[in-house]
Amino acid sequence: MDAGSRLQNRTPRKRRKMQRVTMMDVAKLAQVSPSTVSLYLRKPAAVSPAAGQEIARAISTLGYVPNLVAGGLAAASSKVVSIIVPSIRNAFFAETVSTLQSELAAEGLQVILGHSEYGEDQEEALVRTALAWAPAAVVLTGLSHSPETRKLLRASGVPVVEMWEIGGEPIDMAVGFSHPQVGASAARHLLSKGRRRVAFLGARMQEDHRAAKRASGFAEEIGRTAGTASCAIINHPGAATVEAGSLLLNRAMQQVPNLDGIACSNDLVALGALFECQRQGIAVPDKIAVVGFGDLDFSASCIPSLTTIRPSGDLIGKEVARLILTGIDGGRPAGASRVIDTGHVLIERRST
Amino acid sequence: MDAGSRLQNRTPRKRRKMQRVTMMDVAKLAQVSPSTVSLYLRKPAAVSPAAGQEIARAISTLGYVPNLVAGGLAAASSKVVSIIVPSIRNAFFAETVSTLQSELAAEGLQVILGHSEYGEDQEEALVRTALAWAPAAVVLTGLSHSPETRKLLRASGVPVVEMWEIGGEPIDMAVGFSHPQVGASAARHLLSKGRRRVAFLGARMQEDHRAAKRASGFAEEIGRTAGTASCAIINHPGAATVEAGSLLLNRAMQQVPNLDGIACSNDLVALGALFECQRQGIAVPDKIAVVGFGDLDFSASCIPSLTTIRPSGDLIGKEVARLILTGIDGGRPAGASRVIDTGHVLIERRST
DNA sequence: GGAGTTCATCGTAGCGCTATGATACGAAAA
């Protein structure tokens, strides 16, 4: 078949003609070109007030909603930030994501959420789909990722922020604090209260590397002063819950005779330990001092109120947002400012 | 200037040539056409095993990541579900979102998250941007929305699921339970325990309409048996926290002499009340019985363990996912199945 | 008055993919 006949029987195939209102419709009604409408939408100051008003009127008359998918394709970068956290059920990450979402939304960026359930393979899959959106940035939790994940992200050229942990080599940028130092702070605090027979109660530490690092920071600091013999690290394979706290306390008491202080990887665990002490009539802090981590909602109000370490998930969210936004505005921060230490604060209350 | 010269000085403008690996590159390497690659990616069974293998090899060699933005534009519907909740810090919604995200991710759908902070205007803005993504579905919380929000969503033709509440006219589909009935259940339970001088402790009830409905359901049921005189509804303008629970309990005791039972709009509030009782030496449940709502992590473990109502945020998430997925597969459910009642369960523990 | 300089606006080529209908090629049926 020759080109002629091929051309001949080419029929203009019709496509599901969306009756979506397009920018073209707005342009026609406002008597300007589509480019002007696009320009108005992106930088209103660049079009004349007269035209601007006309366009605004047309938009509201037609109920025009811009198609960000098309915009993203044309601009080769969508107004999307992909956030991957281990679990959104975790109050820490919920707080960070919440703050981050607010800050980014204020600049017209959407948040796409994924959770990895502490699995590196799952994280890798999430990163893969995340990149498929040509996102403005990708936010990951922690510094431990599969080599493939790092490769993918590096190759993509997309700004990457790793949050909730510093102290290693970030892929691109990092915002967080040092987990070993958190453990050490807890240890020093217990030591300062004269405790020498202590334990660290953690949950899911095979997968939650950050919790594991808090534990080893704790053990190291204790070892320096009191010797390792009197420091146990107890792990609960399941999630960090109040119930896990009860179980862990009992195991700790078995393992460390005359236990007089515990640090918990999470305030929920600490609360569980507190409840268990109450149930067994163990005086807190007289007999056992308790330090938590997270400064959750209830920590100031429980009985006794909980000494804990506040990591400021909120501040992390804000800093991540700042990093992303300055990154998008052009100059990506270089050098030292690529890693931000948000620190941690020990809040002393009645439980120690 | 005539058309000729216009044509003449048209230079092929170069555009920031992304060196992104495209489907075309894969096609070239695999010696097939781009359509075949696309087809393989969408329905692998439709291409021959030989071609499929060749394509798979090319994809992995090049590290090809499909561009979902382009795909979404071409297919006129992106693989995105937009979820809008009042607050992700709230454990209820965190649970639902988490479940929903997992279920949808399994089908290749992404979740875009927004939170409205209980503001209808903010919700409207979120819906507007959500629609700009041509999402596969939009998920909202509750049945109360601004008229403009309803109009936008109806006009868009996008499947809409409203969750966490039923008992009104949904925009499209709804999954949840009746909040007045939850209040009534709590009331009946307290009445069955012989309590007659009761209060409902709520937070943020101006904005949180669902909490307000639980309160009025509670008051109504109490009024039917014990008369309204002995039932107070106390509201805390701030968020539903443990601390609010303490404050609210004190106000309730002032307002209702010989208070002997409380229902709380949230387990955190109940926990605060429990702590306050402990602090003041008020016996629970002997003197005051406490019913919560939510069955949060700590509710089974606290002292005394908390009688509460479980709304199953998890189940809601699953059902919403099911509705969305069947909707996408073609036939949108009609009639009664557009509203799913996930019910609620009262879990009796030691606090009553 | 002519040459520059702004400034607002416009025309249109892609962005990378999917959907549509066409087509090539065997196998089965006539």
Place this chain on the structure above:
DNA sequence: TTTTCGTATCATAGCGCTACGATGAACTCC
């Protein structure tokens, strides 16, 4: 042998928008 049918593959027209460069008109400056 011819016709029909099915299957695998292909070519290409958009999807709706943004970015690029062009075009005039209005000003400014010698």
